Amino acid sequence: MTSGRSVSVLAHGVGGSTDLPVPLSFALIGAAWALTATFGIVALAWKTPRFGPDKPGRDLPRWVTRTVDSSFVRWGAGLTALLFAVWVVIAAVFGPDGSDNALPGVFYVLLWVGLVAVSVLTGPVWRVISPLRTVWRLLGLTRRETSDRPVVRTYPPSWGYWPAAFGLLAFVWLELASPDAGSMVAITSWLLAYTAAMALGAWVFGSRWFARADPFEVYSMAVSRLAPFRRSPVTGRIATVNPMNHLTTMPVRPGVLAVLAVLLGSTAFDSFSQSPAFRNFVDQRAASLPVLSQAWAASLLRTAGLVVFVVVVGVTFWAAARATGGVTAQRRRKLPGELAHSLIPIVVGYVFAHYLSYLVERGQETVVRLADPLGRGWHLFGLDRADVQYVLSQHPSVLWSIKVSCVVIGHIVAVVAAHDRALHLLPRRHQISGQVAMMLTMVGYTFMGLYLLFGG
Template identity: 60%
Template structure:
């Protein structure tokens, strides 16, 4: 992406509230101490989503389930989509004037995560394609192949991060237009042949929202179906175990790590020498992106299978059954990495929506918004929050992994079977902090 985008992603280590080396070592030790504590104090599985939770007033459940409320939210999302679509088709061709790239990379990519973590899988309601096809009651000629799982969504997520991080001109309005046209075409074609399940499995944003929502504090009571306020770590265990989910996690975590790495001066000089936007730079960036994703997938796959006392079939299932333990790391790193996007750049994007065609409009007085750069003006606060998000996410992952091991591994291997995954998460913490602040 452009230099202005890279700068928005993070802050240097000089703004940390403690020396950089201490932050790296302290994060690793915090993770190790957390593992030691839960290993000896947490002897039986406790993260059960069917246990308890504080039931919210019944009107909350009625409001959430009300068709009128859902349709109103969906129609509002559709109106916003049409408004952005006007900018996509008839707006200026430069990213500085056209709100399309900002909506695409900030409100959609980052906003979906924030909303999903706060309230649940919102994209299922907000998706304009689901809204447009909701009344088209037709019998699909085929059923969705169960063996595909979320693999189509993983591929869709990869095309998104490739466009953002490795394509010749990610800020190009034309490039975003082409991606969105392909997205709409592929989803509608798949829906035509296999029905609504195509949206649930193949839509990259719906799968992205599903993953992030597993960390939301709100969930359904399995018996009463009421909305309850519960332990988010218990909610993690409800992540569906389907083919491709580990790949989804690897794409999300690996691409975010590569985004941080791409701001390192050495990498920037190499890309500049190749010629930014050239075929050579694109190939090198694509290869590096694939390496980061592959490293995450490979290390997690090996670490979760490195245990004794299980059959070959059980060992093969462990990566998928442990995939939910990566969610806190993914969400923590994404929130840390895109914190400035969430708080600051989103304001500028919303202001642009007041005049999507560059004709001097001020629809709903949006153009009067003047972004408040509160994080840029307080870099120490920003860096501290990022440190908390990364380390906190990894600690939550360690707790979740320990609980999952107690449920999945034989008694004799419950501690030893976690060691490889624990060391892998320490490495993720160290590398994540280094990439986030080391550039």
Template identity: 60%
Template structure:
């Protein structure tokens, strides 16, 4: 795997917090949180419709201004073209080309951070949306004119396919850092997503674009959101906003793909797994083995969550069948916690290296904004104890928030008499995710 794909800090020898201490802390955090919730949180307290504290009117006017949105969309389109220079005419090696870093660092990980800070920002930045809107303006039609062609039964399934294609390239393909491979993936994404928007309107972007769905999912934990009544931007309890995630076909598969793939990424660094791949007998066999491993991790998350959420009594069959989707939003904090625990060093340090490469996309010695002379500041790698603590806290906070969200939704959904016992299987599953995540994070 190329240098740009060397995620995180590595195995347990790089993380100075003893693994046993991390597990004890995790078990106490989850046990105490559940006991408190069970005895002090007996009625629903989270409300997606609860208005937040509205920010001054000028904030909403500025964010909604056509000038603001057009400028941001234009800048994103120019940056896309700039990265395309590197993709098609830049150096052929991933160490010297900015494309893999933009793809795996700034887009995949940076998008989560930006969406947490500013909301579903990909709706504004998406080059596909921008090109589609420009085409609609030329043809004199509304961007949402063909929304009805996107069937309700599709749900998030096209986005799940796109997200799986991304994680497959990163984690299963034999040469994920290849400029050619990343360029091919990006071209396929742009063509497919733009064709979907042309055929099915902007609803395709909203539900079928993997990056927009990923951005929207992360934004559910942002403190910034819209009040439903007047549309003003407001500060809210992120857990209130979390419950507003629409339940659509593919909701559980979406969460399982994101959580399972991140877990597999950590697992893939285990020495014995690397030895197994080395003995596989060639790139094709290695790719097949990694693909099988990736599917196992995603399948485990999906099946275990599906089974745990349905393990309650007092419900009709149709109500029980709806539970996995209704509770799927509780996995969002866990996913976000894992993303930052696993990719934090990657984002901060590889992100800097990528920006430096972007100053010279063609590899001709350009020095835009003086970035060519910049050096990467290894802020996190030079402070391993603090970094390890941050990573563990990301996992624990994500799981505690997940338990809170699941408990509140269960109290709201489950029938009286089953509101506590009906959560036990889900709690056990989340504890398993926590211990498993820390075990994988520490490299066993």
């Protein structure tokens, strides 16, 4: 994450803008032109909506749905994930200290980044493998929800995804702004607080609390809207689907924009916080605040920066979504939420661009540590540190090409998604002019994203 802390061994990314196969300025200009050309093409040639949640997919054979829905598969996946969590707890409690412990890698790599990759490929997998949901089912508490008094209190609809947004903000704060992100005490304290919050909320509101408030479940659900599979609303079977149609099924609830702003803003801040200029600023200012220790003063400054990035993303998108004419005030208030799904491709693009080498290489290191959880020289499954392949770090030009492609493709998909949705929502005479602000905002995101990723 950030250097100078015990988690630095997990630092992601290699090199800088000098490793790019083309100059950074060329990458920025090319990305902006690609985005602008995409908008021009879809604006002129795309006059009627083409995507929607009611578009049919192609049903897979019935045995696929029966397999996915079978109790054996679902319980097997849930119990396997629970046993894995127990294995990680054993490693955390009895394993080596510091960077040799498997917990930081599981927490920051396999969970935070790996969850995106799996969800984009298969769907909202966390609701099946969540250890807390599995414990909830093992205790038979799901049966309580079918009784005469299913829950202590009904989950307030006005809360929407706001609890999950705050949970995600708490995670990225620990990762990017806390005094010691790699501390075993810090990570275990966060996990204990998360477990307590989820258990208490589920006891009061029932399992709906997991669907609305669990930061990992909402995170998995959001990025899974780009998965090529979904359940057919007509037949109930698992079907292959155009991800652009699947994207439009993102639920529009309070806090949905906040969730995506946290995900996008925190990734941008992660790049910015690694720049020498920001590091020097934090070090100098932290030393001049005698009221706090230098570590906590630096944390306070990083926290302020993180909040600024999240707020800027949320406010700029909110303003761009509302900057259109010809709609009623009621419709205008709904536009930010109804267009928020167009941020998902940008979020996924940035996650892969920012954490690709981190997932591939640090992920391998984490798996090797899990094969020796107690640090006693075990080689379970024949795994050894020599098996880790740093293939991406050894080919920086290839890595940066992939990173640029992820950012640009993510933005292009977002432009197409926003344009198609605007055709659904805006009156005909404002379908083009009403998108100009959103187009300019996404060009700005592209410039800033690439510059922070490579130029910082």
